Amino acid sequence: VAPGRLTIRGTTALAGVIGWPVAHSRSPLLHNFWLARYGIDGAYVPLPVAPGAFDVAVHGLRAAGFRGANVTIPHKEAAFAIADRLHRSAVRSGSVNTLVFAQDGTIEAHSTDGDGFVASLEAKGVDVARGPVLLLGAGGAARAVAASLLDRGMAVSVANRTTARAVALAEALSGDGSVPVSVIDWADWTDRLPGHALLVNTTSLGMHGGPGDVFTPDLSRAPDDMVVSDIVYVPRMTPLLTAAVARGLRVVDGTGMLLHQARLGFKCWFGVDPEVDADIQALFDADL
Template sequence: MTKLLGVIGDPVAHSLSPVIHNHWIREAGFDATYEAIQIAAEDFEPALAALRQKSCAGFNVTLPHKLSAFAACRNLTDAAQKIGAVNTLTPIDETEWAGHNTDAQGFLDSLEWGGVDLQARPKTLVIGAGGAARAVVYALVSKGIYPTILNRTEARAKVLSADLTGSKSVYGSIDALAQIIDTLDLVINTVSAGHSGNILELPKGQNRFFVDISYGKAASKQLDFATQHGWQTLDGLGMLIAQAALSFETWFDEYPPTDEILKRCRKLVETLT
């Protein structure tokens, strides 16, 4: 029987995940299909219960459902527990789910693919304090990096520092960016300001790295600005592919090849930018 997989979100029609996973499913010869499944926030619990009645292998979860997925799981990996969000579900039995978070390791893998050596760039800044920032900070701490955390609401940056770094990370308001940016080796932006056309003003990069975990149109204006000011840049498409590969491995016990699908998705994104 064909196994159902998919990404649950709202909105979700724009997601590249079906392109990515169905490519891997075909290449591996698995009897499965991966679909984009739009579910409103208020319908998440009953919809997830209904999906469990189908022959499913698991699901990815994206906005706005990562916290709801966390609450729905009986078992949680260490990453999911500490980050406080689930992006990958696997069924345990007829009613229960296990929750994983592949975003953190996916972020680390994407840095490696992009030539970012964290050990050579220990003075790191994370901009933002939402769910994506929590995954990034968890990933950095796992490598012994305690980043500075700046956010529009300083109180949220303080909570993130306390939760994931034992308050070892310096935190503050985004207003402090101009005062500290010249001391940094690596800047990681987790805030989707690009959706509204806003960008972070940056000084000369002097070949330092600026990473935006968005991709496509949402990141292009910011990354173009950074490139023009002498920063090496990396967008979030690699993170998307890397976290997807880890989800695929969770479901099928097989890590898929990533180079071809990364190139294919890059071309798709460029046509839409």
């Protein structure tokens, strides 16, 4: 078969991404690249599913023999509800981005965002057991990242513009054997940088098309060996990362989290743990 020629057979394993809209998703590009790279008889397709049609669509895909699907906006809550089993990652993060259809017909829900984030740090040689981490933001992405960092034994502090949401996140993740999450006042976070090994932005500050606020934090108090990461990846060099580089700190951009969360889903459906290498990074960057 000529390279790049798509071959669908009776045996082809199928997965896809369910969203509305879904045309902008880069997931098909990534998964189909890996399928070709590893010579797997599979295909990954965009699945535009309107609000209200989610349950019918998921049960239909399952009945039609799909291996599973990624789930994106606006179906994340419905994905939580439709699962027969919640993987620990879904319970801890309170969110779902990956469905796996088991051979017995049941649906298992996972969240691969937090573990994808941690894997992206590890891939850059960051010692994730070093901690403690200062996390900016308290939305769904923050909780997924915090849950995975806590699971690695890291101490986590959270600062969020709306303090009540930071408190709610800390409460949701307390217990279960982890160190309690501490809450830092949003107004104080730059003063509280000393003593932290890792700074992670999960807010939409600095995101292309996000809040218009100028986000040029004062990192002068950051420890010299601090690693700074941003889960925002458009632009790839966010204002926070730019400030960190200017301060001489190591940075990890948000593209790795995207690639590694995709990797974890791929492994569940197709049984191969694909490598996040320079080729897939280049493919992703070219499409940004």
